[in-house]
Amino acid sequence: MTALQSPRLEPQVEASPHSRLWERVKRVVASNPSVLPTAAAIVIFIGMVIYGEVAYGRIVQYNTLSNLLINNAHLIILAVAMTFVILTGGIDLSVGSVIALSSVAGVMLSNAGWNPWVVIVLMILIGTAFGLASGILIQYFNVQPFIATLAMMFLGRGLASLLSTRPERLADDSPILWLGEQLKVIDGEKVNDVVITPGVIIAVLVVIVAFFVLHRTRTGRTVYAIGGSESSSSLMGLAVPRTKVLVYVISGTLAGVSAVVYTSRLGIAQNITGIGWELDAIAATVIGGTLLTGGYGYVLGSVVGALVLGLMNVLITRDGGIPPEMTTIITGGILLVFVLLQRLVLMRRRT
């Protein structure tokens, strides 16, 4: 390879580390335009932060940003899970009702005196079981992912309603609540502290592990390959059936984790918890630059997407003048902008 490269003729300019970084970014974008939507999501997030700070104030400070993370930890986990599924070209509509079932069951078992650690593991395993069922339906019974997970969504919601139709409150001394405990990391002036919860730490760990799996393991590469072309992936001898089941198992399991994080923060579970969250997770994933047809996208983009949605809610609350009904319209608008952006990227790639 080196023999073929012509010697560099351009004069040796002392490149500052800054411009070198910029060159690198430009090269990455040029060779891989699929990072553009993700980059745009980051830009929009930063733009929203700046706009919020200028228009309403008190955005760029410890407690606001801490709360943003704490309040959206469960959504971040869901968005990461959804990224796996969408990367293969699938979809998982069941995560919202899995959370309802898992948290209602968890709270009731805990109040019935079960060991809290056992309860937490069971809550996660409920999600795993649902994901496994979806995956088997999709892979071995050839059911469309949309339909299979829709069936699971109804099943989960129904089972949650069977268990209870009232809000179930976790006992005040339940150790599960500790996961939602606010831990002061930096003590700022007045209430302006850096606060995290174990739930946030769990979300961060999920993101790190997901990133590692997708980019540093063969399983992760298979996820991308399936999204690129499922038939090619099989011909290449990749473990397509196993991986396809696995992404739904991951999605279900993380929905269980998300249920634990959410329940521990609120201390209440209800059969109507999590309605529409699967759509929030899909929105976060798409805003973060993952292509719904699969093959292109990044976990970190989905995290940013979740934070964009969370920050939007904060800004709307701060504004006070925007009726809450507008939230969904604005969400829809942002989503549309991102989908159009992805179209542009696709068109550029074709030409």
Next chain:
Amino acid sequence: MTATDASPSRVADERPVVEMIGVTVEIEGRPVLHEVDLRLYPGEVHALMGGNGAGKSSLVKALTGAYRIGAGEVRIAGESVSLAGPGAAESAGIAAAFQDVDLCVNLSVAENVMIGHEERRWYGIAWGATRRRAVSVLEELGLGGLDPRSAVATLAPAMQQLVAIARAMVTHPKVLVLDEPTSSLDADEVATLFRALRRLRDQGVAILFVSHFLEQVYAISDRITVLRDGRGQGEYPTRELDRAVLISKMIGKDLTELRRIGSERRAHRADPTGEPLYQAAGVGRRGEFAPTDLELHRGEIVGLGGLRGSGRSELGQLLAGVVRRDSGTIRVDGREAALPNPAAALRRRVAFASEDRRDGGIIEELSVRENIILALQGIRGWARPISRAERDALVDRFMESLAIVAPGPDAPARQLSGGNQQKVLLARWLATRPHVLVLDEPTRGVDIAAKVELQAVVAELAREGVAVVFISSELDEVVRLSDRIVILKDRRKIGEVSNGPGLSVDTIIEMIAADTDDDA
């Protein structure tokens, strides 16, 4: 094509690396292979020949572990093995690259080459080391200059094919199976591929080369195994097997029919007289094809000759109004025709049968009948349905006259073989009773027997007075069939020749080559 490659035949003194003995394969109870033998020696290119449905793909799939072998034995280096699943074949040293370039276009070159074989450390995949290994594999194929980070989607088809082969070579297999590797490549790209294959052969790899292209097989292969109807028809050293003999073994009948068509056309050939049916003046589109004049007469077959990328399909689409021209005028029957879209063209009886029967033509889920009447119904409009009797008569007539082999008119089109799908597509356009018919690669990917039949149909159409524009990547086919050949190069027309006894593929190649010299 190039002369037969004179490689040393090492067959005599070595043991075969793979022996398939009496292999029988059944799919859903239907036998697709019946007691087939195949022997591959190290350091040879072995061609597998046969028509569509002869069992070439089945044999490849049996060898690569995708199909389970019912009876018979596979020996690798003398030892009997069972090839259950692609993984088993891979660990037995058999790797494959399949017909439709099997790459993931969302991944980079290095990722595609190394997928499933990435270099791993304690921190997971080591991308630097992985890329370095990808580069070293690419270098073995003479592709050292390829940037491993570039996206596969940006590569030309030949490069993608070579990357797919590089992928197969990662495990250093003893046997490399290539199923129709050249079906989407032009002559230059085939030459690049063959250079890579010879390099691998000289390293001692046994290559099983499956192809429709006779001349390529003669250029690259050392020995040939012929299949017909799932049965072996013998194994021959390439140099000792006459082309005509090979074809007769493949189609099971001799070449008289093929020769008959050629002679009939030559007898029919006459210089066009009278008012042209179709006149294009200065028709072109920026970036697609330079402004071009062309006249078509009734009963004339005009071939578009040129290399891949010369703009054959582009010109055909402009002529038929599939792509809107941005310059020039078209007159049909002496009257000016705008032809802004295919529907308008059909109303003026100008039809275009597309190159890609899967993407642009056959709708696999619809029945044969529905596929045939689709275009006719389209120009009539949905408000005026075709009566049942008329429809059935039409479908029956075409299924008979084109000899479409199908379980019945209600069978879904996907059940048909490639050649028959191509005939259904042809029937669709014939049902609109076109005066001008543009056929874009009607014989692509179909076997020799079906090719002969399709060529006969085209010749018959011309006899009935249809003006046919015939596009094919196989120049010998263009020469055999056309009355007149329009020669294209670099998206413009460089000349026109009337066909005659003195004209051959070489004449056209020379004209294309001579044009380069003028430019230089």
